[in-house]
Amino acid sequence: MIIADHISKHFNGIEAVRDVSFQVNEGETMVLLGTSGCGKTTTLKMLNRLIEPTSGRIDISGKNISEENPEMLRRSIGYVSQNNGLFPHYTVAENIAVVPKLLNWQPDEIREHTTRWLEQLKLPAHFKNKYPAELSGGQQQRVTIARALIADPPVLLLDEPFGALDPVTRTSVRKDFAELPALKRKTVVLVTHDVQEALQMGDHICLMDKGSIVQQGKPADLLLRPVNDFVHAFLGQQLDDISRIYERIRAQG
Numbered sequence: 001m002i003i004a005d006h007i008s009k010h011f012n013g014i015e016a017v018r019d020v021s022f023q024v025n026e027g028e029t030m031v032l033l034g035t036s037g038c039g040k041t042t043t044l045k046m047l048n049r050l051i052e053p054t055s056g057r058i059d060i061s062g063k064n065i066s067e068e069n070p071e072m073l074r075r076s077i078g079y080v081s082q083n084n085g086l087f088p089h090y091t092v093a094e095n096i097a098v099v100p101k102l103l104n105w106q107p108d109e110i111r112e113h114t115t116r117w118l119e120q121l122k123l124p125a126h127f128k129n130k131y132p133a134e135l136s137g138g139q140q141q142r143v144t145i146a147r148a149l150i151a152d153p154p155v156l157l158l159d160e161p162f163g164a165l166d167p168v169t170r171t172s173v174r175k176d177f178a179e180l181p182a183l184k185r186k187t188v189v190l191v192t193h194d195v196q197e198a199l200q201m202g203d204h205i206c207l208m209d210k211g212s213i214v215q216q217g218k219p220a221d222l223l224l225r226p227v228n229d230f231v232h233a234f235l236g237q238q239l240d241d242i243s244r245i246y247e248r249i250r251a252q253g
């Protein structure tokens, strides 16, 4: 379980995140939703201490993370960053093996798990010897997800994991990701600006604006019971955009 208790972050006097609180229960997916610059990534990075809060407290699995060694903390948290973060000079297999090696897994065990994860993410086995630049954006994201999940961390943080993909590839990678059996046991925080993604993936959604949470709740709460015009317009406008994307893809097909 993740508990963020009144967390704020100031960068040189700019309030990037203001008094944000939420709880993510075990096995639940929480979505941080909002427009560019509203503080989603800053909030996410405070959960694995890539950014330290200016104030407030974060507990993960019952422990105050400010008292934990940041590197040890990050080994128990899978993380998919915005730009996929694969090491360009490592092969796919070497990229996937980064955390298992830190955890001193045996080479056989790493090979066996890598093969299984490539299969689960629908990547051909021979891809393990390729370099990231030889893969498409969607394939790279599949490798990034395998890398984040291979050590079976209880917590998974995802920063716009499907953001750079075209709508069709995005839908297929997202679907395969959502169907992974391992995901059901994880506590997941997903950052997105995409309303459809938030509604499909989130058990709980926090809609942010200018550093604060405007509304949080189940998808149905935001859709059917928006607390103000901003929430109503944010969801409505994007759903209109989705219908337009759908119409365009249908016309192309």
Ligand SMILES: Nc1ncnc2c1ncn2[C@@H]1O[C@H](COP(=O)(O)OP(=O)(O)OP(=O)(O)O)[C@@H](O)[C@H]1O
Residues within 6 Å of the ligand: 011, 012, 014, 015, 016, 034, 035, 036, 037, 038, 039, 040, 041, 042, 043, 193
């Ligand atoms: N290291 C930093 N130094 C100064 N300001 C920062 C820093 N990181 C983020 N900010 C500012 O904090 C605010 C929130 O940024 P953040 O990246 O959290 O937004 P976001 O909602 O994730 O946006 P996007 O969807 O574009 O990634 C922005 O105004 C940004 O310019």
